[in-house]
Amino acid sequence: MKRSFVNAELHAFAELLDKHCIKLPPFAFFSPEEWKQKFSKNSEYDEIRQNNLGWDLTDFGSGDYMKVGLTLFTIRNGNPKNPADKKPYAEKIMRVYENQVTPYHFHWSKMEDIINRGGGNLIVKLYNSTEDDKFDTTDVTVKVDGRHYTIPAGGTVTLTPGESTTLCQRQYHSFWAEEGAGICLVGEVSKVNDDNTDNRFYEEAGRFPPIEEDEPSRYVLCNEYDSL
Numbered sequence: 001m002k003r004s005f006v007n008a009e010l011h012a013f014a015e016l017l018d019k020h021c022i023k024l025p026p027f028a029f030f031s032p033e034e035w036k037q038k039f040s041k042n043s044e045y046d047e048i049r050q051n052n053l054g055w056d057l058t059d060f061g062s063g064d065y066m067k068v069g070l071t072l073f074t075i076r077n078g079n080p081k082n083p084a085d086k087k088p089y090a091e092k093i094m095r096v097y098e099n100q101v102t103p104y105h106f107h108w109s110k111m112e113d114i115i116n117r118g119g120g121n122l123i124v125k126l127y128n129s130t131e132d133d134k135f136d137t138t139d140v141t142v143k144v145d146g147r148h149y150t151i152p153a154g155g156t157v158t159l160t161p162g163e164s165t166t167l168c169q170r171q172y173h174s175f176w177a178e179e180g181a182g183i184c185l186v187g188e189v190s191k192v193n194d195d196n197t198d199n200r201f202y203e204e205a206g207r208f209p210p211i212e213e214d215e216p217s218r219y220v221l222c223n224e225y226d227s228l
Contacts, residue, residue: 001209013071032228058206080194106173128140
């Protein structure tokens with residue numbers, strides 16, 4: 001993946017958020033040079049670095065970001081590895097293109113609400129998991145804005161703008177924006193997010209794509225802080 005593509009995708013994401021009156025914190029727009037100065041002078045910004053706040057772009061190792069991928073910004077997150085960090089919750093905002101799939105996965109610890117913040121419709125496909133982490137054939141209990149009902153294994157839930165669903169631990173989920181309805185802005189409110197230990201993908205998935213530096217970076221990704 002080229003840096004020029006990353007720059008363009010994050011710039012377009014920021015413009016889309018602004019269009020929907022969703023404002024990001026100022027650190028979203030710090031340049032690499034600004035980050036270097038802030039990290040070298042003091043530890044005031046360590047929480048951002050240690051808790052992986054900020055920009056995130058992944059193709060899940062697919063090599064085809066538009067088909068299997070996701071762009072997101074982690075606004076807040078706790079860190080269970082840091083005794084001084086008492087924050088038990090996290091929040092993200094994500095952009096999902098039409099038919100751009102986030103592959104099946106569940107979380108061992110994290111419980112989350114997925115919220116359609118605006119734009120198109122979000123399709124969420126669900127399975128319970130078996131004891132050996134396969135797809136279960138049992139009906140799935142769906143929780144949408146306080147309404148509880150069941151769907152068959154592998155069934156889908158369509159979230160229109162403003163709607164949300166609660167995803168419990170060990171509940172496989174995959175999602176994408178509905179074709180023809182437009183790009184979807186998706187919020188996530190959850191327990192602390194730990195991508196290193198709490199994600200279980202049904203099929204092996206990568207995380208951060210290698211980047212070809214064909215132009216200077218305009219934004220710093222959350223996995224790039226330490227390299228500064």
